[in-house]
Amino acid sequence: MLKSPELLAAVRDRFAHVDSCPFAGERIFFENAGGALTLKSVVDTSAKFAAIPDNQGRDNVASRALVEIIAKARADMALLLNAPGGQIVVGESGTEMLFRMIRTACMGAAPGGRVLGSTLEHPASRSAAHHWADRSGRAHVLVPHDDATGVVTAADYLPEITADIRVATILHTSPVTGMGVDVAAIAAAIREKSPDCFIIVDGIQHAAHGRIDIASYGIDGYAISPYKMFSRHGYGVGWVSDRLAALPHECLDGGPALNWEFGTRDTGAYATLSDVVDYLDWLGGEVSNETDRRKRIEAAGRAIHAHEHDLTEAMLHGTGNLKGLAELPGLNIVGGVDNPGREGLVSVWSDTVASAEIVERLNAAGIRCHIRKADHYSGNILAPLGRADCVRISLCHYNTEGEVARLLAVMAEITS
Incomplete structure (x- = not known):
């Protein structure tokens, strides 16, 4: 899949601003649900x-x-x-x-x-x-x-x-x-x-x-x-x-x-x-031996899904000696922890720390994510849960386990 460091580096090299913001400097991008990174070829x-x-x-x-x-x-x-x-x-x-x-x-x-x-x-x-x-x-x-x-x-x-x-x-x-x-x-x-x-x-x-x-x-x-x-x-x-x-x-x-x-x-x-x-065609050729273009696109889709699954599992259950979000005190996972329908996104709320403060502190640590409020966009999900807001952490296949580890380290500090 995308476990090869060389392939993941090649993937990341195809995207603009993969690890830095032109306004804020170095950062980890976990706001992909608000808009994914842009291919350099698109630019x-x-x-x-x-x-x-x-x-x-x-x-x-x-x-x-x-x-x-x-x-x-x-x-x-x-x-x-x-x-x-x-x-x-x-x-x-x-x-x-x-x-x-x-x-x-x-x-x-x-x-x-x-x-x-x-x-x-x-x-x-x-x-x-x-x-x-x-x-x-x-x-x-x-x-x-x-x-x-x-x-x-x-x-x-x-x-x-x-x-x-x-x-x-x-x-x-x-x-x-x-x-x-x-x-x-x-x-x-x-x-x-x-x-x-x-x-x-x-x-x-x-x-x-x-x-x-x-x-x-x-x-x-x-x-x-x-x-x-x-x-x-x-x-x-x-x-x-x-x-x-x-x-x-x-x-x-x-x-x-x-x-x-x-x-x-x-x-x-x-x-x-x-x-x-063209990018997905290239990626499919890197993760499979398919020669048909549609089959390469399908192979890219499988690799993307598998890589994002591994990243969300690390985010939820931990990596190295870092605890996952599901193990941090007072943290709740929207949709439950082990949900087979999850696609590259974990939304959470804390019983003790306001969602806005979590987003602010993550941003200060160079980690970009977003607050979702019970408004006309997200109220249909949050209001039945009795929540005014939550923190949305969304990733994509160009994110890395190292970036997840950095998130978990900062979240451990926030929730301690």
């Missing part, structure tokens, strides 16, 4: 395309080259997502893509029925579903997640799954609990009773942690935010199934009927998607 590509004045759709060499770059990026993303049909759409943000897909599904689905989601969801999908369920005259039903484990399962959905479910939303991974859900199982349960339901998935938190396989999910829409998947801010990406794309949606009069994009898009944004796919 170079962004600068390159920012300088190009030409637009797509003109009769000149530069314009034709831009069109080819965009086409390649779409094909690369389809390969990464394992999405043989449908289309790749670039928009303003991942949240905006969720709103557009959910809006189109709610306004275009057969009359009547209900919209189904869960209390685990980020407000990006939950708010969109609530708004457009109301506008389309449908009830919006939320399946309760399990507060103890921080997940929602197909079994939890089952009591609310009926033949009149027109639109359903699923969160792939929670940015507060860090737990992933079985999208394929939930979608299959919905399809069994409502085969024509439009199913939209929020994959924004999950994307950086590997293993996206849309062909196996049986869904109609999937959204990611590239800045959380090693690219940059300023755009979002959605995958839209052919049946969802064919519903009535906003587009220019007289233009292509299936077009979902507006205006002249940033070619550099598309090109940076190819940078991400």
